[in-house]
Amino acid sequence: MTTPQTSAVSRALTDDVAAHGSRPPRRSARGPLESRPRLGLGALVVKIVLLATLDAIGAFAAFTLITLDQVTAAIVVAAVVIILNIIYLKRGLLPAKYLAPGLIFLAVFQVFVVLYTGYIAFTNYGDQHNSTKEDAIEQIIRTAQVRVPDSPQFAVDVYSNGVALGLLVEGEDGQLSFGTSDQPLDEVDAAPALWTQLTLSEIVQRQTEVLEVVVPISEDPNKGSLRTPDGTSAYVFASALEYDEAADAFTDTTTGTVYADDGEGTFRSDDGTGLTPGWRVFIGFDNFTEAFTDEQLRDPLLRVIVWTFAFAFLSVALTFALGVFLALVFNHPRVRGRKVFRAILILPYAFPAFLSGLVWAGMLNTEFGFINQVLFGGADIPWLSDPWLAKFSVLFVNLWLGFPYMFLVCTGALQSLPDDVLEAAKVDGASAWRTFRSIKLPLLLVSIAPLLIASFAFNFNNFNVVYMLTRGWPRFTDTTLDIGATDLLITLVYKVAFGGGGGRDYGLASAFAILIFIIVAVVSIVSFRRTRSLEEIN
Structure with missing residues (x-):
């Protein structure tokens, strides 16, 4: 049975179809013309000026590269400039307008750097081989x-x-x-x-x-x-x-x-005498083979690799342990003045690492340092000249610099734990240690496991603390190269690249950098896959 209302609706639809055809009118995805955003005169002028500046810089860069016989690079620069003009002059393409700057910076400062480092690793680029x-x-x-x-x-x-x-x-x-x-x-x-x-x-x-x-x-x-x-x-x-x-x-x-x-x-010459300077050529995997076959470099390099892993692992473990302990202590409601103590504890995190390294190097000085003269009554303890004490000193200073970060992270993670779970454990009679081991620690690891992996990667390349505190010394006695007991792979790269007793060898340093990249990438991938098991806790 048809009601008057349905009949009216049917007639309205019939009239609409007759007026517009068999299909209903399609609505523009952009909305009504009146609602489309339009650039004001000021914004349009700024846009034109910025694009003109970009075009001028791009044209100058391309011309300069052509004069230097870098035709391929000039073509790439010109193509990027043209694409940017199309993106910002053509209406629409809104996602590209936001993504383009980030992608360019990513390509220049990340992708290009990695690829160029990889290229240098397969050349003999160095002091005596730096040109054509x-x-x-x-x-x-x-x-x-x-x-x-x-x-x-x-x-x-x-x-x-x-x-x-x-x-x-x-x-x-x-x-x-x-x-x-x-x-x-x-x-x-x-x-x-x-x-x-x-x-x-x-x-x-x-x-x-x-x-x-x-x-x-x-x-x-x-x-x-x-x-x-x-x-x-x-x-x-x-x-x-x-x-x-x-x-x-x-x-x-x-x-x-x-x-x-x-x-x-x-x-x-036939007797092996070479003229200097030489020139840069592609040498394949010679830099990688030299690192593990040269008697002056092979054994020290293996010791440096072992110490780098030990330093990164111990740094993460110690800073995490101290950070969790302090976070638990100052998260307890009975502790008075928690805000003041927390502010004091994060002070080391506010100091520049390179400056702290220099200060601690003075405090650990064997003859005039504060540690020996005041705390140990004038004792002659070689904190920075004995291999094992130097390693201990580096770990201690890095612990002092690194625990505030873990303290902050763990404090935030503890405060976000569900209260009902902790209350249930307390009702069941679980001790404080059992509650921490079975509930708090697993839930903490769920949120901070990626940060621990990032901290491992950071400490694997922790240049500032080691170089400013010990410069990688004391030096090994079985090599003429400037390699020492506290050197990490990153400090070794710096010494090889910028002079460490054997001149500057950018090709060999780049090979070490690629080695670091591979190690950190493998460790990170494996660690992230292992942390997936923690998701079951949630």
């Missing part, structure tokens, strides 16, 4: 130059453009030539514009810079160069090493020794 082969050839020729005995004397004037120095040379025929250390001599009528001649007093004041000016005579480095000892006259200097481009080898003109490319980034 062409640069190495030019540098070898320059460093081997000596004054030609019968060299004619040329009259010169020293000029400066505010950044570099150049020489205006008068030849034997009166022809003027001008050149710098980066630009060979070129015939000119006068000194170039924007270059000003130095007076005699200015030459005396900048004598060291004047003596370092080496002007190539021509594009061929074997032709020699001009140098001036006094800023008024110059002499020809020629290299004792002559480079043969066809043979790709150097020949010592005084001894006849030939130095050929050994395929590893060095010109080397």
